[in-house]
Amino acid sequence: MIHYAMTFALACFGFALILNLYRVFRAPGVPDRVLALDTMVINTIALLTLLGMIEGTTVYFEASLLFAMVGFVSTVAYAKFMLRGDIIE
Structure with a gap:
């Protein structure tokens, strides 16, 4: 059932x-x-996190962390x- 919810x-x-x-x-x-x-x-961070939960690997979590940092810096810039x-300046 949780697989259907994640999908x-x-x-x-x-x-x-x-x-x-x-x-x-x-x-x-x-x-x-x-x-x-x-x-x-x-x-995109939410998608990567969900993919990591579905696949059961930590690579997607690390990618979502990197994406969050780059996204924050680019938004501030x-x-x-x-x-x-x-x-x-």
Whole structure:
């Protein structure tokens, strides 16, 4: 039964990624696109974690940790670029 729930969750997060991708291309402004990209990072982390639970291996958990760190740094850098126009001072 838990396998069916995880498969359903994978499908839901995959569909959410598709909707986020649509929002990245059709967003009215730049902040909306940044928010959609950040949400895509969160959904990808959830997908990797679910894959790790289904497969029973820790490789996916490590990949999701790395993806979270890179996503956080890129979101902060892009937000700083939007506010100041320059990333490195």
